[in-house]
Amino acid sequence: MSRAITNRVIVWLPYIWLLIFFLAPFVLVGKISLSEPAIAQPPYRPTFDWADGVAGWWGALKAFSIANYTFLTEDALYWKSYLSSLQIAAIATLITLAIGYPLALGMARAPRSLRPVLLMLVILPFWTSFLIRVYAWIGILKKEGLLNQLLLSLGLISEPLTLLNTNIAVYIGIVYSYLPFMVLPLYANLEKQDHTLLEAAADLGASRIKAFWTITWPLSLPGVIAGSFLVFIPAVGEFVIPSLLGGSDTLMIGRVMYDEFFQNRDWPVSSAVAIVLLMILIVPIMLFQRSEARAREQAK
Amino acid sequence: MTRAWNGFNITSVVLGFAFLYIPIVLLIVYSFNASKLVTVWAGFSTKWYAEAFANEALVNAGWVTLRVAFISATVATVLGTMAAMVLTRLTRFRGRFLFSGMIYAPLVMPEVITGLSLLLLFVSIGMDRGITTVILAHITFSMCFVAVVVQARLAGFDRSLEEAALDLGATPAKAFFTVTLPLIAPAVFAGWMLAFTLSLDDLVIAQFNSGPGATTLPMKIFSQVRLGVTPEINAVCTILVAAVALGVIVASLSIKRQEVRRQRAEQLAQQTS
Numbered sequence: 416m417s418r419a420i421t422n423r424v425i426v427w428l429p430y431i432w433l434l435i436f437f438l439a440p441f442v443l444v445g446k447i448s449l450s451e452p453a454i455a456q457p458p459y460r461p462t463f464d465w466a467d468g469v470a471g472w473w474g475a476l477k478a479f480s481i482a483n484y485t486f487l488t489e490d491a492l493y494w495k496s497y498l499s500s501l502q503i504a505a506i507a508t509l510i511t512l513a514i515g516y517p518l519a520l521g522m523a524r525a526p527r528s529l530r531p532v533l534l535m536l537v538i539l540p541f542w543t544s545f546l547i548r549v550y551a552w553i554g555i556l557k558k559e560g561l562l563n564q565l566l567l568s569l570g571l572i573s574e575p576l577t578l579l580n581t582n583i584a585v586y587i588g589i590v591y592s593y594l595p596f597m598v599l600p601l602y603a604n605l606e607k608q609d610h611t612l613l614e615a616a617a618d619l620g621a622s623r624i625k626a627f628w629t630i631t632w633p634l635s636l637p638g639v640i641a642g643s644f645l646v647f648i649p650a651v652g653e654f655v656i657p658s659l660l661g662g663s664d665t666l667m668i669g670r671v672m673y674d675e676f677f678q679n680r681d682w683p684v685s686s687a688v689a690i691v692l693l694m695i696l697i698v699p700i701m702l703f704q705r706s707e708a709r710a711r712e713q714a715k
Numbered sequence: 716m717t718r719a720w721n722g723f724n725i726t727s728v729v730l731g732f733a734f735l736y737i738p739i740v741l742l743i744v745y746s747f748n749a750s751k752l753v754t755v756w757a758g759f760s761t762k763w764y765a766e767a768f769a770n771e772a773l774v775n776a777g778w779v780t781l782r783v784a785f786i787s788a789t790v791a792t793v794l795g796t797m798a799a800m801v802l803t804r805l806t807r808f809r810g811r812f813l814f815s816g817m818i819y820a821p822l823v824m825p826e827v828i829t830g831l832s833l834l835l836l837f838v839s840i841g842m843d844r845g846i847t848t849v850i851l852a853h854i855t856f857s858m859c860f861v862a863v864v865v866q867a868r869l870a871g872f873d874r875s876l877e878e879a880a881l882d883l884g885a886t887p888a889k890a891f892f893t894v895t896l897p898l899i900a901p902a903v904f905a906g907w908m909l910a911f912t913l914s915l916d917d918l919v920i921a922q923f924n925s926g927p928g929a930t931t932l933p934m935k936i937f938s939q940v941r942l943g944v945t946p947e948i949n950a951v952c953t954i955l956v957a958a959v960a961l962g963v964i965v966a967s968l969s970i971k972r973q974e975v976r977r978q979r980a981e982q983l984a985q986q987t988s
Contacts (some may be wrong), residue, residue: 421887426808429798430859433719433817435856440832443839508927518731521724533728535967540735542963547952551738554745554944594735606784652825658812659940669827673919676831686835689828700823 448483448686483687489689493688496666497695503582503667504650507589511640511646514590515597519638522598523605534602543594549588549659556584556660580662588656596640598696604638605631637710644703648696668692739956746949763950773951774915776935780915783931787853788910794854794902795861795910802862803869829856830923837924844926852924853914860913863904867904898977901970908966911965912959 487493522533540548556562556578563575610633616626654669661667668688676685692713746764750757767773798818805811821829833852834844844846877900880890896903918933925934932951939948 423804425797426801426805426814429794429801430810430814430864432794432855432858435813436819436833436851437817438813440836443835444828444832447835501761514731514734517723517727521720523728524720524724524730526720531981533732535964537735539963542912543739543956543959544933544952546916546918546936547742547956548739550936550940550944550948550952551742553940555738555741591734591738594731598731617846644980646971648823649825652827654825654827655937658950659937664787669825672827672831676923682835685831685979689831690823693828696823696825700820703823704819 444686444689447683448690449480450683451480451482460676483683484691486684486693487687488542492666492671493668496671497691499666500651500653500668501695503589503654503665504647505583505594507586507650508643508647510586511590511593511597512643513640515601516639518594518633519598519601519605522602523608530606537595537598537602545592546655547657548592552584552588552591552660553579556587579660580665582661582665584660585657585665585667586664588660589646589650589653590630593646596645600641600645601635601638606634608634637706640706641703641710642705644699648699648703651696652692718826723812742949742957743953744749746946746953748946748949749775751946763946764954765955767947767950770947772930773935773947776932776950779846779929780932782916783849783853783921785909787850787857787914788907789856790850791858791910792861792903792907795858795906796899797819797856797897798858798862799865799869802866803872818859818862821856822863824856826917826919830920833920834923840842844924844929846925848924848926849921849931852920853917856920857910860909861903864901864906864909865899872898904966905970908962912962914955915955915959 521689522530522537525533553560557563558575558577560579562578567575582597595691612630613626616630617623621629652669653667654673657665657667658673659668661670669692672685672692673689675688677680728805745756745901747759747761748756749760749762789958798814802815802818830852833848835842837848872895877890877894880894881887887891916933917931918937921931921934922937930956936948936951939945
């Protein structure tokens with residue numbers, strides 16, 4: 416096999432695969448979001464048929480309707496869900512940062528021999544099932560659950576708290592599930608920091624707290640940004656956590672879209688929901704990719 | 716003053732790991748609980764494991780999941796390694812920008828969107844949903860993770876060895892299989908492991924793309940969990956957690972050992988030359 420042919424095969428095989436199974440489906444989502452729902456199988460009326468040729472294409476362009484999108488703006492459920500997803504994801508990201516930063520800092524300052532073990536301990540939950548880790552919280556948070564039992568026996572509360580099926584449980588779920596995503600980039604950054612800077616600050620009379628805010632924190636910002644995006648972006652579209660831990664009043668767009676699809680069987684509207692979600696997320700995704708590219712440049 | 720590991724640091728590490736591990740430990744402990752009530756301790760028992768294995772639907776779902784994970788991880792590793800070669804070696808070809816975009820986008824794409832879009836594709840080409848469609852879906856998103864893992868390894872790769880093989884008359888394919896592949900094997904294996912666990916774990920994409928007779932374990936767990944926590948599900952979860960943890964620890968130890976051996980061999984080669 417000549418080199419040129421080999422090259423062609425290794426380019427085209429993954430390329431064509433992704434074109435068919437990644438790009439084409441998005442075009443389809445876009446297309447179906449512009450068609451009308453129907454009571455049929457599949458439950459939408461195609462705006463055009465691939466077989467109709469050019470004439471069909473032209474007719475189809477005229478038949479496209481943005482009704483599904485205007486529907487999204489009319490029904491308060493949707494824009495409320497988008498807003499509350501963004502809000503929940505943002506707050507959860509901040510909490511994750513508040514918990515993840517001290518943990519990453521403690522790991523980075525641990526004795527050198529201990530660090531690989533600590534790193535392994537952060538990565539391990541990342542490999543174990545997401546679903547199982549969320550499920551584990553149900554037994555802890557429910558009314559007769561372990562947390563309430565503990566608090567009652569300590570005499571801290573006199574009546575069991577309602578935690579499961581509330582937004583508090585959703586926050587706990589997101590923070591718990593995504594903590595490793597926050598800790599890993601932070602640790603990578605903090606571990607590389609030059610600690611002689613802190614010594615210099617101490618010699619010059621800065622307190623530990625002042626040294627942290629003037630040296631460690633500003634230097635760690637790339638890690639903070641990377642970690643925050645890694646938590647925020649997937650949290651916005653989260654489905655498993657709100658549907659297992661959240662209540663009926665927990666509005667998150669991933670769950671709304673899922674219900675629209677499986678319960679209402681309205682494929683065009685759920686496609687439109689997906690397209691709008693993608694548009695919202697494209698900004699943080701691009702920002703994330705840019706900060707990653709800059710970090711790679713600096714590493715060189 | 717050295718980098719002091721002070722009381723605050725130690726406390727935050729201990730509390731952080733307590734937060735990460737206590738829920739899983741409790742899940743495991745309560746899977747050995749004799750009581751049907753998940754949160755009341757009534758003595759040690761392994762009966763829920765026996766019951767889980769006697770539950771035909773659960774065992775079937777387990778087999779479906781393993782089959783899907785094995786096939787999709789293997790195909791994804793082949794395609795992902797190819798994609799990594801393309802990303803690091805062929806810096807200029809038409810459509811490279813689109814190609815790298817398609818590799819990185821699925822990594823952060825919300826699962827509901829990936830699941831929905833693939834389903835719409837399968838419906839529009841008239842493909843019946845079942846185990847094949849789940850496998851195709853899993854290959855697509857996990858090949859991108861494999862590509863990123865292998866690419867990191869290829870980026871720090873000394874190409875002169877491969878060029879030497881080519882100069883000595885090896886065909887590109889032979890050079891790849893005898894020189895390149897053995898050197899990047901740890902990353903390829905890590906990629907396979909990642910693809911395998913991603914597939915094992917996936918609920919949302921499987922939910923969209925699966926059909927009758929192709930219920931995976933996460934789907935089964937999810938539908939039961941909605942009805943409440945049961946000790947049987949705790950037992951199944953414990954088995955999964957233990958299997959994955961064992962796999963990851965063994966794999967990372969063996970990769971480490973291989974790495975050390977390779978470094979030693981390289982040092983030896985430099986000393987003798």
